[in-house]
């Protein structure tokens with residue numbers, strides 16, 4: 001009796017396994033869109049701020065794959081459904097903050113993103129841990145974390161921000177909420 005059950009189960013497992021393989025095969029036809037929108041140098045964070053080379057390299061290596069239109073797509077971004085998960089990071093990362101369209105941000109929004117970036121780097125929340133598995137060049141040493149967060153902080157314009165009228169600030173906040 002027990003043995004019979006085992007045979008039946010084995011039969012099912014085989015069909016389920018085959019089903020999964022076929023499903024994975026079919027899924028490969030649903031590749032993510034890997035075309036980067038064109039970058040306008042006059043809107044790019046590093047270009048506008050004429051970021052010094054060593055800091056620029058850190059930011060490019062650690063942030064630009066998810067927070068810009070200069071995403072690099074390695075071979076494993078061709079493997080569905082892994083690529084869907086990666087693409088989700090890129091889409092949400094750009095939505096939160098996109099260094100390629102930095103010039104389009106209001107002073108208030110840019111200032112806010114700078115504070116957040118400095119914090120995220122110091123708290124080791126960015127770059128995302130999962131990203132580091134395949135990107136050793138994005139791993140930041142404590143010195144590099146400090147270098148980056150100091151740099152983000154140095155670009156802040158909060159002094160002039162506080163002088164802004166309340167009405168203007170509210171309007172800008174609304175803009176931010178719409179995103």
Ligand code: HEC
Nearest residue numbers: 062063066089092093096097116117120121126127128131
């Ligand atoms: C692997 C993709 C990836 C990398 C690399 C990455 N980020 Fe992010 N980032 C995200 C995603 C996705 C979000 C959206 C929020 C979330 O899911 O945590 C985000 C959100 C943010 C936010 C907004 C946080 C908030 O709560 O408002 C900031 C600021 C940020 N990232 C800064 C950085 C900086 C600075 C770097 C480089 C040192 C970096 N990120 C590297 C994917 C990434």
